[in-house]
Amino acid sequence: MSDGKRLAVVGAGAVGGSVVDLAAEYGHTVVAFADSSSAAVAGDDSGIDAAAALDRKADEGTVGDADPDDALHADYDVLVEATPTTLGDAEPGFSHLQTALERDRHVVLANKGPVAERYGDVRDLERNSAGQVRFEATVGGAIPIVSTVEDLSPSHVTAARGILNGTANFILSRMAAEGIDYEHVLAEAQDLGVAEADPTFDVEGTDAALKCVILANVLSEGEREFTLSDADVEGITNVPGSALELAAEDGRTIRLVGEATRDGIRVGPRLVPQNAALAVTGTRNIVQLETTHAGQLNLSGRGAGGPETASAVLGDVGRLE
């Protein structure tokens, strides 16, 4: 067990909230916590009152009386970045990361934006900082994918492919199992909270593509930088029930598969055997790594959710020196 760290958690949604909730269990102290309009900042190293801040967030929508900026400049060891993923400049996440690294603090990302859209910039800032950047939670939620690739060494991993979006996988597997149309399953998924009101990011393949972009960046070890614009992306909105039926008649099914190699990224609906490892059902995620000396590795589990993602974040915190 590593030494307890002082955490500043920026973002008070499903992920940030769970990190604050679980940090003590992992031996860490939350010294600052911010949402988009407020912050709670501890007066000393004993940290903030996590339960009180979470209650206040639930009741009043704010986490404290301080300014969000105060959290970024608090006395922490690790900044946990859990604000919304954005494309292009990856803000506000990127500036948060920059502020922490320039102060020689570590950064653990749940936010995919900085490592998907500005990987080179992130690594440049890290090079000039005593702080490190880790981002296990950005790919596959609870599943330890980035750290497994690190353990194997990226140069020994030739490809990563998998099911990296639970919403799209839920929709495809329900369509196949129930013989119902995309629109109906989407409505059901929204009722269950599996799909967001605006599911575009998930069903158009963007979210899966961002995760593959991150994996491609890890695999290429700085030889080449990838962003979303390098990815060949197709979503599931054009997959009708009739296609799933034809696939099933032949012992196959359709899954939204993402592939990442040093040469590029491809995300799209693909035919896979019904009994294949990749044919996971529901919101489950799976990643298959092709290695030079260790064959194929399959890692599967929960790809999203507050506590699941927080467990990956806190795992990263534990890996920091």
Add this chain to the structure above:
Amino acid sequence: MTSALNSESETDAESDDRTRSQSCGSRGDSDVDTGADGQPQPHTIRLELPDQPGQLLAALEPISDNGGNLLSIFHERGNVTPRGRIPVEVDVEATPDRFDAIVSALRDGGVNVVQAGAEHYAEEVVVLLVGHLVDTDLSDTLRRIEQCPAASIADFSLNAPEGRTDTSSARLRIATRAGATAEALEMVSDIAEEKELHVVEPLTGGAA
């Protein structure tokens, strides 16, 4: 690209070339090996030749050397394989024994014979096509896939629940020659793109 071949080609090959230059291979494969045993029959041999002078001539020599009767030569101008080779189709009349000897001699001479007579396709790949399949001339789609030397449609299934004018799906099992799966998939996706259809490709190469 094809100048080296052109310089060697016969005039009748030239004119055939013109009429067939649009297709990705052609000529049915079904009419081979149907004659009585031991009788000369027509055979189709498909070759892929490097785009270099002398290659076609070198490739044809073993045919007459082994008692084959050259019926026709087609090379597909502007149609280059992904490996930069030029597909050439040769129709030969020979007895089954002599035909086998011709193919062996071609291969021994280093000629890349991609299909000879009733040679079996080695690999199979299943793809789905989704979209306005009927409105975009389904039979043309299938014919064009079938015409490609790399591929042959082994099985086809259409699912059009909304009737033939709406979005429908089709499953194609395509037999391809050894190592040509990627080429066949690329060809299908080119045709699909042109017709604004969606392709659901399989994961290939040990994945899944």
